[in-house]
Amino acid sequence: MRALLISANTEKINILPMPLGLHYVAAATRNRGHDVRVLDLMTHEESSRPIRDAIGSFHPDVIGVSVRNIDDQDMNDPKFLLAEVKSTVLRCRRLSDAPIVLGGAGYSIFPEAVLAYLGAEMGIQGEGEYVFPALLERLEKGMGLSGLPGLYLKGVGLQGERTFTHDLSDMDASGVHGFCSSYDRGLFVPFQTRRGCPMDCTYCSTATIEGRRIRRKSPRSAVEELKAFVRQGFRRFFFVDNTFNLPSSYAEEICRAIIRQGLGIDWWCILYPGRVDEGLIRLMAEAGCKEVSLGFESGCERILKVMNKRFGPEEIRKTSLMLEKNGIQQTGFLLLGGPGETRESVVESLGFADSLPLNGLKITQGIRIYPHTKLARIAVNEGLVSPDDDLLKPTFYMVRGIEDWLRETIDAWMAGRNHWTS
Numbered sequence: 001m002r003a004l005l006i007s008a009n010t011e012k013i014n015i016l017p018m019p020l021g022l023h024y025v026a027a028a029t030r031n032r033g034h035d036v037r038v039l040d041l042m043t044h045e046e047s048s049r050p051i052r053d054a055i056g057s058f059h060p061d062v063i064g065v066s067v068r069n070i071d072d073q074d075m076n077d078p079k080f081l082l083a084e085v086k087s088t089v090l091r092c093r094r095l096s097d098a099p100i101v102l103g104g105a106g107y108s109i110f111p112e113a114v115l116a117y118l119g120a121e122m123g124i125q126g127e128g129e130y131v132f133p134a135l136l137e138r139l140e141k142g143m144g145l146s147g148l149p150g151l152y153l154k155g156v157g158l159q160g161e162r163t164f165t166h167d168l169s170d171m172d173a174s175g176v177h178g179f180c181s182s183y184d185r186g187l188f189v190p191f192q193t194r195r196g197c198p199m200d201c202t203y204c205s206t207a208t209i210e211g212r213r214i215r216r217k218s219p220r221s222a223v224e225e226l227k228a229f230v231r232q233g234f235r236r237f238f239f240v241d242n243t244f245n246l247p248s249s250y251a252e253e254i255c256r257a258i259i260r261q262g263l264g265i266d267w268w269c270i271l272y273p274g275r276v277d278e279g280l281i282r283l284m285a286e287a288g289c290k291e292v293s294l295g296f297e298s299g300c301e302r303i304l305k306v307m308n309k310r311f312g313p314e315e316i317r318k319t320s321l322m323l324e325k326n327g328i329q330q331t332g333f334l335l336l337g338g339p340g341e342t343r344e345s346v347v348e349s350l351g352f353a354d355s356l357p358l359n360g361l362k363i364t365q366g367i368r369i370y371p372h373t374k375l376a377r378i379a380v381n382e383g384l385v386s387p388d389d390d391l392l393k394p395t396f397y398m399v400r401g402i403e404d405w406l407r408e409t410i411d412a413w414m415a416g417r418n419h420w421t422s
Contacts, residue, residue: 001136003029004060006051006092007040008085009068017042018183020176020190021104021128022066027176028129034136038179041088048091055095062136063092064128066104067114071394075366076407078394082106082117089118101135103128108209109370111152113390125150126162127195129171164210168195168217177228185233188268190240193222193254197242199272201297202308202374203338203367203397206242214246219253223261230263237267244269244292248280255283266290274311276319281326291329291359294320298334299352300345307338308374313352324357331360337398337406338367339378346406350413363410363422366396 005026007019019040030036037058044050055063065088072079092100102123107114111125122145124131131150138145145151150162165171180189194217195210217225226237245251258265269284271292284292296316298304304312323330332353336346353361369376369384371391379385379397389395414420 001061001140002035002058003037003062003064003132003136004054004058004098005029005036005038005064005066006054006088007038007042007066007068008088009066009081010041010047010084011069011072011079011081017068018180018187018190019066019068020180020192022064023176023179024171024173025064025066025103025128025132026179027173028171029133029136031172031174032133032137034133043182047088051088051091052095055092060096060098062101062139063096063098064101064103064132065089065092065118065120067102067107067118068104070106070110070114070392071368073364073368073394075364075368075394075396075398078396080394082114082392086118089120093119099139101132103132105209109205110390110392111150112157113392115152115154117392119154121154123152125152127165127171129173130165164196164213164215166213166215168193168215169221171217176225177232180229180234181232186236187234188236188238189229189234191222191226191229191237191267192240193217193219194241194250197246199243199246199310200308200374202306202378203335203370204373205370208370208372210242216250219250219257222254223257223263226258226263226265227261230265235265237265239267239269242270243272245271245276245280248275248277252280252283255280255287255289258287259283264288268292270295271319271323272311273316273319274309276315276322278322278326281322281328285326285328289328291331292323293333294323294330294358295333298336298345299349303338303340303345303349306340307335316352317356320356320358329359330357331362332356332358334361334363335367336363336410337365337402339375339397339399341399341402343402343405343409346402346409350409354413354417359419361417361420363414363420365406365410365422366398369395369397 041047100120108125115123147160149160151159196214197206273296
């Protein structure tokens, strides 16, 4: 079958993202014998003509639309990003009778709500590399769709219980780099070596997207993929693993493999501030790590416990100092205004962040509420949201009574600190 896969995201937010997740689905689908074309709307100034040209020249049997972001997580001026995706779906609908299948990280958080809002025929929650090719085979043979894991049908619901692949090395997405050949070689390539997170931070949606069990590629297969991108001329990578250093032994294997292969790459990653030892930090630096995102979220011991963080301020400080010692830049993150927050804890967090050798600090006011999280349950119990709210439209938790003070306080602390942003 002919499958047109569209990356609908046009929001850059932090960095210009390459839709590598969609490319993995494309490669896996092509490897199963289907004809695949990918359209990345981020690379076009407007979307109507590229969609028209792609559908007119390719005549797809199925159209896949990847939903990356739901909103920009900005409580003060939230931007709901699905409206633009809906325009993409409507354009496809006007130009083709092919069924539209949704997927992507954003879709996986809200499978039923996004399907209803966008009006597509179906959507896949979870790992599309496995389910999408199987869906095409059933459609091609006129078979029923019952039992396909994570597949939702419009007006019908879930067809099969979602499953997770235990060993990501089994994923047949060889040749994925071939779908990236048209991109600027100066871009960051998002790269993932593992999926899933067991840490259960109260506000986090990762478990909904990827599951709670950490599932990995073998270090050998991960580095072979990196080598293929390097041969194409890419040299900058962002490891999008939710926690690069968990488990630490696996992170060390990845670093050693990069060093042995002499890849000569520069890379960034997300580091969990707890359970970090200097041996790993040294290996990261030697392997080419230039910067980490250090998501400690608070500098107050009490608030860290409320967030279910498994580290304290002193662990954060130790990690930050080790990064500085080994020449790795670091951007810290604060989430202020969540459950239990007070004026005192805010000032404590700001002072703590100011005491660290950070190269940058991102401060967020209010915490986006996602379904199936402890924060959502807290919000329901406090009457901030109703139990039947699907939370699709940007909804935030902000402790009562400090909203205006918090905004003024953050502005005052940011004055003169050019490396702080909000």
